[in-house]
Amino acid sequence: MAGHSKWANIKHKKQKEDKRRGKLFSKLSRKIAVAARQGGGDPEMNSDLRMAIQKAKDNNMPNDNIERAIKRGTGNLDGLTYESFVYEGYGPGGVAIYMDIMTDNRNRTAAEVRHILDKNGGNLGSNGCVAWMFQRKGELVLDLSEFEVGEDExxxxxxxxxAEDLEYGEEDAVIYTDPANYEDARKALEEAGYEFESADLAMVPDNEVSLDKKDAKKMLRLMDQLEDHDDIQEVYSNFDISDEIQAELEAEDN
Incomplete structure (x- = not known):
């Protein structure tokens, strides 16, 4: 699995995370509000808003919260105005990190993100320093414990x-699509009976960087802190951790 998928798998294992639900809903609200502000409040006419709403529903966000976020975005409710942009940088072992940001205070966010990276063996880079290492793809993650389906089928x-491609692992299968075909492919597969563990547009790395145990431990701590930051919507990286090292790290945590 590529680094983004490896991190997703780790997150799902850790997820007794109801305590983070409020933080997740806050991030989803920002995403909806920004999409509504940029493209209008009608999801039929605004694909970014439509996908943001779908992601909110996938995470059981109440409809009232979704409606309020749309109204804030279109100016029908008062609230903070967020801007959307990207930060890029490097983590332990020279891995690439790509972050989708939504904030009401760019200077504050830059200082906080730089601090998180610096204290965990990384650094903030210039625009474009790692974006070329990734491709935007639709990413549909299927939990194979829920579906008895072979790789060929x-x-x-x-x-x-x-869809364009498939990564078939022991626990999960990841289906990749062109961004333009993402919604149609998801709909077709759901109509075929599949339910996805997660589904979204993602930045998928072209190549992976394998980490030793020391850097892997630092990288997981860094990813956890970046994910936890209110202004960071999504974090993508190209790290890979072997199953053996991952098992050792999990044993140390228990």
Whole structure:
């Protein structure tokens, strides 16, 4: 699995995270509000808003929260105005880090993100320093414990639905699509009976950087702190941790 998928798997294992639900809803609200402000409040006419609403529903966000976020974005409710942009940088072992940011105070966010990176063996880079290492793709993650489907069968169904590629692992399968085909492919596969553990547009790394145990421990701590920051919507990286090192780190945490 590529680094972004590895991190997603780790997060799902850690997820007795109801305490973070409020933080997640806050981030989703920002995403909806920014999409509504930039493209209007009608999801039928605004694909970014439509996908932001779908992501909120995937995470069981109440409809009232979704409606309030849309109204804030279109100016029908008072609230802070957020801007959306990207930060790029490096983590332990020279891995690439790509962050989607939404904030009402760019200077504050820059200082806080730089501090998190610096204290965990990373650094903030210039615009474009790592973006070339990633491609934006639709990413549909299937929990294989929930579906008894072989790799060949799933690949055939995914391709027929308009997907581009499949990574089939022991626990999860990740289906990749062109961003333009993401919604249609998801709909077709859901109509075929699949329910996804997660589904979104993501920055997928072209290549991975394998980390030793020391850097892996630092990297996981860094990712956890970046994910936890209120202004960081999504974090993507190209790190990879072997199953053996991951098992050692999990044993140390228990």
């Amino acid at each position: 799933l690949l055939l169904e995914a391709l027929e639905a308009g």
